[in-house]
Amino acid sequence: QVQLVESGGGLVQAGGSLRLSCAASGRTFSRYAMGWFRQAPGKECEFVAGISVSGRNTYYADAVNGRFTISRDNAKNTVYLQMNSLKPEDTAVYYCAARNTGVVVSTAKDYDYWGQGTQVTVSS
Numbered sequence: 001q002v003q004l005v006e007s008g009g010g011l012v013q014a015g016g017s018l019r020l021s022c023a024a025s026g027r028t029f030s031r032y033a034m035g036w037f038r039q040a041p042g043k044e045c046e047f048v049a050g051i052s053v054s055g056r057n058t059y060y061a062d063a064v065n066g067r068f069t070i071s072r073d074n075a076k077n078t079v080y081l082q083m084n085s086l087k088p089e090d091t092a093v094y095y096c097a098a099r100n101t102g103v104v105v106s107t108a109k110d111y112d113y114w115g116q117g118t119q120v121t122v123s124s
Contacts, residue, residue: 002025003025004096004115006020006115012123017083018120020083024079026077032113033104035051036095037094040091045108047107048060048068049068049070051104055071058071063089067083067086083120088122091121093117093118095114097115098111
């Protein structure tokens with residue numbers, strides 16, 4: 001069982017930056033592939049970024065590639081999402097998720113544990 005708690009969301013102007021954190025409980029964090037997803041009002045949940053167990057492999061949605069960076073610190077049981085050059089269309093609730101395998105996938109249904117989400121609002 002893994003519990004995930006996101007933090008770092010907030011209100012930022014377009015072009016600004018935010019860093020999201022996701023703290024995981026449990027001693028097996030390093031066995032989980034991790035992902036960040038987001039959901040805007042009236043839209044489906046979408047994959048943002050994923051990172052492998054070791055952290056060596058990262059994956060990004062086209063919409064955020066080059067602006068967002070996912071990373072993890074297994075010693076701290078934490079995964080991060082650095083978001084730069086934010087746009088109003090990045091406004092959403094952001095969720096971190098853990099997958100009980102070492103393989104990153106982009107489909108939300110394949111993740112086993114989810115955090116409660118953190119709101120990111122980008123003003124124009």
